[in-house]
Amino acid sequence: MWKLASSGVRAHRGAFAGTAVVLAVASAVLAVTGVLFESGLRLQSGGDPESGGLLVSLASSYAGTLIVVVVMVVAATVSLALRSRRREFALLRAVGATPAQVRRAVTLEVGVVSLVSAPLGAVAGLFGARLLDPVLVRSEMVAPDFTSALSPLPVLIAVALIAVTAIPVGRLGAREAARTAPTAALQQSAVEDRQVGVARRVIALVLTLGGVAMAFSSLWIPGPMGAATASLSAFMLVGAAALAGPVLVGWIFDRLARVGPSTGHPAAMLAVRNVRGFSRRLTTVVVPLALVVAAATVQTSVNRALVTGMQQELTAAISADLVVTPAQGATPDLPAQVAAVPGAASTVPLALVPAEVRGEDEGVVTWEATGLRVVPGDTRALDPDVVEGTLADIDAPDTVAVSTDTAWQAGAGLGETVTLRLGEDVVDATVVAVFTRGLGVAGFITGPATAEAHGLPVVADTVLVDLTPGADRADVVAEIAALGATATDVETYVSTSTQSGGTGNEVGNALLMLLLAVVAVGAASTLAMTTVARRDELALLHRTGTTRRQLMAMTTVEAAVTGLTAAVVGTVAVVPAVIGASAGILDGPPVVDLPSYGVVSAAVVVFALVATALAARRTTQVATAVVA
Structure with missing residues (x-):
């Protein structure tokens, strides 16, 4: 079994390399959070409860969001890496491998990749955490002589979290192929089924209802805590979209398919039909990109709502000249x-x-x-x-x-x-x-x-x-x-005093960038794996007369459609959170950080185009060379 697993990793080293990078980056950010938490505890026990409490609160509030994001990104990356191998699993079943053997082989493969990449990333994050020390000092959260506390504990926790996320996902990914008859599995590896099971539908519905309810938790949980709770609804709704993704994304692409034929352009027609037929595969790309839009927008919008609420209350409170x-x-x-x-x-x-x-x-x-x-x-x-x-x-x-x-x-x-x-x-x-x-x-x-x-x-x-x-x-x-x-005057004082907290926001922005780095690496990996896995499909299209230029144009249109779909899904997921958070803080309409939302939404589309183009350039070159 070990020989089968090791040969599987070597044979698919490209896909596993992308997965390893995602796991390493995720474990690095988890280790950074662990360093902040441990440093806060040591400051508290060392006689500086104020700075220690601030660091513990910062790490605790960030850890909840980070763990949700890491689970979603790692799950999407690992499941996509295994989905492209359904034909291989079917062939193993056809030559006599039992379902249990297939699951054990996949578990060993994912375990090896996790236990190699996660420690490397966690160690890098452990020492890289000290790069945040100057930011913490500038924000006056810690004393000028502060130095982050380093120990093996954050590394061990990060590796454990990555392992308990990636390995079960790998087993679940192999479970369906292992349980399916070999002939049926071969057929499904060529044509995707966009239907999802009853359990996934029920969980997606529960997450959707829970996300909407949590979005308006600020109506009974007052102040910043209510706003923070409301912001988590965006992640719950993205999670619901991930579970119901094949149905949701397929429905969107079905609508686009009605427009495709009217364009009259061969590349556009092929692209629309491809995204319509492979909605399950593209869901693993849409979800991480939608998560980028949701995470960045909800974070910056809630921060802006807090500043606006502070200004409103302080202005109303001071009546002096x-x-x-x-x-x-x-x-x-x-x-x-x-x-x-x-x-x-x-x-x-x-x-x-x-x-x-x-x-x-x-x-x-x-x-x-x-x-x-x-x-x-x-x-x-x-x-x-x-x-x-x-x-x-x-x-x-x-x-x-x-x-x-x-x-x-x-x-x-x-x-x-x-x-x-x-x-x-x-x-x-x-x-x-x-x-x-x-x-x-x-x-x-x-x-x-x-x-x-x-x-x-x-x-x-x-x-x-x-x-x-x-x-x-x-x-x-x-x-x-x-x-x-x-x-x-009061207005000038309020504006100056509330904006003077910008140095404090520097810490939040730095942590947000780390969070988005995890999502961006995951999205890049899924885009690259999705495109590379289509080499046989692109070669077949080239055999039937499609030129390499048309193949590149087709993948570009697909990437644009995927990026726009992700922006729409992320927008829909974040709207309830923004409305709910603002309702609990502001006396007026909701506040949205439109510049950040516009930049991130555009970046998601451009990111999808660039990542796909880089992967497609090499893939189409290989596909056309094989035909030649």
């Missing part, structure tokens, strides 16, 4: 100096003090880094939109106001307590108010008395200023500038 932000090196008594400026009727200093909030995950106590917004309880310059209690009560020590998002996550409503770590003290702070504008203001608001009672310095990072009637705004701004601070 001017917002003063101190420059570096400003004196701690800046609020008093600003209050003494002629024309300043009232000033409200705002500060942010570090804290940790206690949580519990499956019985394990955790401490998550957060910040307390320190606000005088009697101010009217900042309105967080209190819906329960009163903000005046935060002047008492050990009291807090919480946003509706925080109240939902912490399970602490009005009159209940939330456990905080303030400096060296663990405090059971009483919730005296609940407000709605947590995204723009903060998750927790407290008064100066609580911070000072536990030895936390309260240094104003923002001062809200109301002007006296008739005061000259320009003169007041100039006086404040002389103090070493900047005074702007």
Whole structure:
């Protein structure tokens, strides 16, 4: 059996090479995520819970999406590599091989490729993870002297995840051919059946309904967590499309087939008939490309929705005439100096003090880094939109106001307590108010008395200023500038403060690029394998009079149709997620990052054309040479 498996790998080294590259890239990105998670845990245990908590949260939120993507891409690549060998499996059955022997041979083949490529990719990802260190430092998530922690554990986990994904998929891919009679398998290897089993139809329906329901989970899960949950619906809908792909893609191509004859161009007619007859094969190409569109669009659109929601809430919360932000090196008594400026009727200093909030995950106590917004309880310059209690009560020590998002996550409503770590003290702070504008203001608001009672310095990072009637705004701004601070109107302050998080988004963009790299490599591999596997078909077309130029034109049209279909499927999958995420955050219509969507959609089509052209050029050359 080992000899049969090893000879199979050697005979199909081209297909397995593409599969190996996909597995290596996927394991590398998984290892990077593992390094982030382990580094966060070590920072937490080493006395830096704030940075450690940020890294653990980042790795945890990214890992869920990454695992879904890796499973889909690896499954599509491995299944396509095996689908092109159905004739070989049928011949093995015809010469006496049992179904169990065929399955064992395939399991050994996929296992060998996985256990060779996955460790290599994981080790590269382990050391490559340190390339993210400068990005993490620039985003101020970690200290300037941060260095990622490296250990064999992320490599082992990555290899295990790849193995438990690829090997079962390989067995499933061989199962159908092994169970089918040899003569029937030979026939099916030439003509594809677009029908799918009842189980796949049911699972696809469940994923579709679950994806739509999850898209609108932001209506009962508030804030960023609801938006993140809603964004996962796009992946569920792409998964449903993968399961029902032969039927879905076949239906789309059937519609195109009605247009093909009207074009009158031989290449277009051949291309439309080919995509119609091989919808199952092309599904493995459409799904990864659709995943690119869905993943990129939902990530950038949800980020834009969060920024827009933050701007809306912060603008509505601040009613002051001017917002003063101190420059570096400003004196701690800046609020008093600003209050003494002629024309300043009232000033409200705002500060942010570090804290940790206690949580519990499956019985394990955790401490998550957060910040307390320190606000005088009697101010009217900042309105967080209190819906329960009163903000005046935060002047008492050990009291807090919480946003509706925080109240939902912490399970602490009005009159209940939330456990905080303030400096060296663990405090059971009483919730005296609940407000709605947590995204723009903060998750927790407290008064100066609580911070000072536990030895936390309260240094104003923002001062809200109301002007006296008739005061000259320009003169007041100039006086404040002389103090070493900047005074702007609310709109300018909101725009500047919300966009200043762009360095933080740099980390998310870097991880998104890694995610898209996995999908892009998988898509390139499937496109190349699909085209190379058609050498006999192209040779037959050439024998019947089709020129090499017509063959290239035919594959180009097929690639264009495939790319456009993928863009449409990805768009349909991402629409509910974008609508649902925006509904839970914004006061207005949904937000879509149209530039990113347009670029990615166009890139998918171009990618399909280029990858197919490169593979088709060599394949048609070989096919026509064989005929000659």
